[in-house]
Amino acid sequence: MSARENRQVRLTARPRGIPQAEHFSLMTEPVAGPGKGEILVENRYLSVDPAQRGWANDEGNYSAPVPLDTPMRALAVGEIIESNVPELRAGEFVYGWFGWQRYCVATPDAVLRRVVPSALPLSANLSVLGMNGLTAYLAFHGLGDPKPGEHVLVSTAAGSVGSFVGQLARIAGCRAVGLTSSADKMAQAKARYGYQDMINYREAGDLGAAIRAACPDGNDIFFDNTGGAIADAAIRTMRLRGRIIQCGTAANASWTPVPTGPRPEREILTRRLRWSGFIIFDHLAEFDAAAARLAELALAGQIVHDEEVLPGLEHAPSAIARLYRGENQGKLIIAVD
Amino acid sequence: MSARENRQVRLTARPRGIPQAEHFSLMTEPVAGPGKGEILVENRYLSVDPAQRGWANDEGNYSAPVPLDTPMRALAVGEIIESNVPELRAGEFVYGWFGWQRYCVATPDAVLRRVVPSALPLSANLSVLGMNGLTAYLAFHGLGDPKPGEHVLVSTAAGSVGSFVGQLARIAGCRAVGLTSSADKMAQAKARYGYQDMINYREAGDLGAAIRAACPDGNDIFFDNTGGAIADAAIRTMRLRGRIIQCGTAANASWTPVPTGPRPEREILTRRLRWSGFIIFDHLAEFDAAAARLAELALAGQIVHDEEVLPGLEHAPSAIARLYRGENQGKLIIAVD
Incomplete structure (x- = not known):
């Protein structure tokens, strides 16, 4: 050869x-x-x-x-x-x-x-069948435990993972609201990624008020790719027994020294939250089944990429x-x- | 009459x-x-x-x-x-x-x-059959998911709930270490409440170092009644897929304005933690079964009160x-x- x-x-x-x-x-x-x-x-x-x-x-x-x-x-x-x-x-x-x-x-x-x-x-x-789709699918279903009618908030909603989370939320019968950073991405997320409403976090001013306006009934699931100020505001909009999925921490460029923020433990206690970390490489054994389901949804036109x-x-x-x-x-x- | x-x-x-x-x-x-x-x-x-x-x-x-x-x-x-x-x-x-x-x-x-x-x-x-025992039992087993050989850290370990958590951890085959505020309570917790080691958080100086010294392999479960600086240190000693049970927030007397602390989201993500809030009144339907089990343990002398x-x-x-x-x-x- x-x-x-x-x-x-x-x-x-x-x-x-x-x-x-x-x-x-x-x-x-x-x-x-x-x-x-x-x-x-x-x-x-x-x-x-x-x-x-x-x-x-x-x-x-x-x-x-x-x-x-x-x-x-x-x-x-x-x-x-x-x-x-x-x-x-x-x-x-x-x-x-x-x-x-x-x-x-x-x-x-x-x-x-x-x-x-x-x-x-x-x-x-x-x-859709790679890490982005698999992460969205396995984190949202594995840690989010979504039920029809529930409210879902997603940070970096127009991003590579968030664009699937919105669609999976819609397929699960949930109402999804997303956060992103431009009018173009807001329009794209509403037109293509399953989001019923979008928030521009750069222009929102009081982020907590903006989330409460878009999610007046609060949120059952917060799918978080950022941490930081978005998470601080979002956690305070969670409904009782809400689930927070920590899938990334993009908001903080450095963790040395550890940045500070408002303490979450009172919110976790009084709202009986469940806040879990997700790293896709823990879930190799679930890839084939998740990819098969995502392929089915993509071929049926229920999920776009x-x-x-x-x-x-x-x-x-x-x-x-x-x-x-x-x-x-x-x-x-x-x-x- | x-x-x-x-x-x-x-x-x-x-x-x-x-x-x-x-x-x-x-x-x-x-x-x-x-x-x-x-x-x-x-x-x-x-x-x-x-x-x-x-x-x-x-x-x-x-x-x-x-x-x-x-x-x-x-x-x-x-x-x-x-x-x-x-x-x-x-x-x-x-x-x-x-x-x-x-x-x-x-x-x-x-x-x-x-x-x-x-x-x-x-x-x-x-x-033991009231809120304290029921809280310890239902939170530890319901949210902690303890397995034999796991390591358990408990704040206010000599307190009304913590005194049962140490004993339940021992019964579950775990190694329990507790935090308290006096030499008397340390001795009592080791002698009576199932703790293999105790830390006086008021005298520990560097709390993280004190926890790492008492728990050199890290912790699978952190049963937290305090929040605050103890929780900040404890979360950084968690093993992969550790569970944090937020059962109280006694360390902060006031939450108006919300106190600040080191951000936890990176720890939650990279250690794949699960941090859950527990309030006993959500669990009324489980009281009879839990009280029956606690009575059995108390009558057998396996749990003291x-x-x-x-x-x-x-x-x-x-x-x-x-x-x-x-x-x-x-x-x-x-x-x-």
Whole structure:
């Protein structure tokens, strides 16, 4: 077999804060064949995720930082082109930890899910069937315990996870209200993502009053991707026995030193709340079932997904910064060629 | 039937903060017979509880304030001496909302539980079989989900609820460590309440370091009656998927304005915590089963309960202040005569 050239986007400088184009380099190296117990995957689509910021930094986090001069850690979907693993056949498509590169030699534990062929585009495995859709589905249903008629508040409602939470809430018979930061996103969330009302938290002034105006009966579920002042206000609008799902803490850029805020323990007690943390990688065993349900909903047109696909690996280095500037139109994906 | 005289301890002045003797008056009035659908209870023992502070004040709380010039709201155990309710017979003992008075005309919804006759003293229905034992049992098992070998941290461990939580943790096969405020209470909690180690939070200095020293493997369950600085430190010692039970917020005397503290949302997310509020009155339907199990444990000597019984209604007016000064030796109870 002729030698393959592997194009990689490597992390070559350690960012502080949001990774920028200058922290990455495009490199080429020959592809080694898969060894014993390994597969060779040819990536088709690469994911760009907010979590990559944490992976690129070396602050304390819940995963080890990406070593310098290695391909940027990323989820991807690709085709197995050689396999030394009996359970994984060449020609199968898989979703997993294959990094920002064209080819990846991987062991089976890097595979998160086999792609079930369907009429959905392959890139959907990085959006509605990927971490975003899976997070929305498993967190909302697993920790939110939604019941028809309940009221749901979502922070970053037009974002990659929030855009699915609104739709899942509508499908569950709930009334969903979202928070976002622009009139465009408000309109998009109401038109496409299942939200009955939206709040622009940047222009709301008194955030608590704005939430109470949009949610006069209070909220049974708060799906929170931000923490901070939005969470402070939201927790005070919860109904008795409300559930708060902490899925991210984007509002605070740094946790050293720990920022302060109004104490929540009295709200938790008197409203009998249940406030839970959710990290998708605890839920690997539930991925296949959740993806099957999401595929069914997507194929039936009950759930929509927006993707912005950038053509070519050379767009990867600046993609995380683009995401944090909020310029992407839907889930940001890199097409490998 | 000859007229009965009812001695009552009425709330006659509205306290700000802890109710003192001068906020109450001993009054006497003739007892009216029970009307249609009512019972007449002769109280034997009256409960003294920290929650009475909130009931006597008219600040916002989760129950309406006691009206002035009426008997102080209290739990009590007594005998039904006349009944116009088919399901409740004269001669039965009942536990419920009968107030600080000798006689109480009540409707059946004031009865929380019928007393099941046993070898336990009648006063046990206000301690191990009353709100304290029931709170410890239903909160610890219902929200804590304890498993053998797990680590449990308890604030106000020598208190009326904490003294049962340590014992229930030991019975569940857990290792319990408690926080309290004096060497005497530390010794008592270790000798009698199931705690393997105790921390004096007033003398600990760096509370986080003290908890980590006593709980080097971290904590799976934090049973919290205080909130505040103890909760701030404890939450940072939680193990992955730890459970925090918010059962009280005694550390903060006032919530107007809302006090601030270090933000918890990052801890909730990265440790995948579950932080729940518990109020016993949500769990009325579980009282009989929980009391039956607690009686079984108490009769078998697996759970001990300490009571301080003050002889006579005239001790009631100063009893709440005594409780808040920490002078009571076990659950504080008033014997009616």
